[in-house]
Amino acid sequence: MTLRKTILLLTLLLAGVLPCLLPSKADAQKRGNWISASYSCRNRFCLDTRNRDAVRADRAKDLIRRGLAKRKPKPFKLELKLRLRDFRGTISGSRSSAEIMSQNVIYDGFGIGESKLKFKTNSSQYPITYESETSTRDFSYTFGEDWSLTLGVSLAYSGNAKVRFLNHIYQSEKVLGSGYFVGVGLRISIFEVLLRKTSLETTFEELKRSGGVP
The missing domain is CATH 2.40.160 (Porin)
Structure with missing residues (x-):
């Protein structure tokens, strides 16, 4: 009987404490990017890797934009050799x-x-x-x-x-x-x-x- 009362008491305590520890839905939407990053990357190495990948992606996009700008057709000019x-x-x-x-x-x-x-x-x-x-x-x-x-x-x-x-x-x-x-x-x-x-x-x-x- 005493064991059952103890288990029931722990269950009630967890039910009351967990909602306070977990963020609300509004807070999760405000900090969506940070929460998703904290759940997916749990160490500094993972975060550094994601930052390097983002920098590489930005550089690749910049190179693509430059390449497209260079490939723009030049105005026609008649060259008479x-x-x-x-x-x-x-x-x-x-x-x-x-x-x-x-x-x-x-x-x-x-x-x-x-x-x-x-x-x-x-x-x-x-x-x-x-x-x-x-x-x-x-x-x-x-x-x-x-x-x-x-x-x-x-x-x-x-x-x-x-x-x-x-x-x-x-x-x-x-x-x-x-x-x-x-x-x-x-x-x-x-x-x-x-x-x-x-x-x-x-x-x-x-x-x-x-x-x-x-």
């Missing part, structure tokens, strides 16, 4: 005139081409007229895409000069000379607007008399 240039220009004064015609092929910045320069002048004091025509090989390099800067050199390889004095004509086909040119271009679609300055110095040697003027 091959350019064909045809340049023609004239300049004239009261007694002198010059004309240049130039063709160049440019690939990936490097260019090669030919130019032909015609020059004519006459003296204001004497009846002398000078005419020359010079052909050069051009080598250049172009910087930039939409706006471009071209630097190049010209080497004379053929030409002829003619000097008229009174009734005599002197001619030469032996030319020596070199020069440079600078160009600034603006690309509009597949076309290009080009401004160019050319400087060329030539010397004709071995002038020979070829006859008189009728």
Whole structure:
């Protein structure tokens, strides 16, 4: 009889104490994350492992976001590695005139081409007229895409000069000379607007008399 009373008394005590020890439903909802963590992880090693996993997950998400940002399609831009240039220009004064015609092929910045320069002048004091025509090989390099800067050199390889004095004509086909040119271009679609300055110095040697003027 005494044993039964003791068991009954312990049962009543546990029934009254346990509700006080366990959290209520409202408290469990407020501290849901902490309670779930305390029930699932009962030691420091487990909590540290969960923290490391969370950091790794955040890093993986960040890497994925960066990768997607890098893979965004770039705006289309037309890149012209091959350019064909045809340049023609004239300049004239009261007694002198010059004309240049130039063709160049440019690939990936490097260019090669030919130019032909015609020059004519006459003296204001004497009846002398000078005419020359010079052909050069051009080598250049172009910087930039939409706006471009071209630097190049010209080497004379053929030409002829003619000097008229009174009734005599002197001619030469032996030319020596070199020069440079600078160009600034603006690309509009597949076309290009080009401004160019050319400087060329030539010397004709071995002038020979070829006859008189009728």
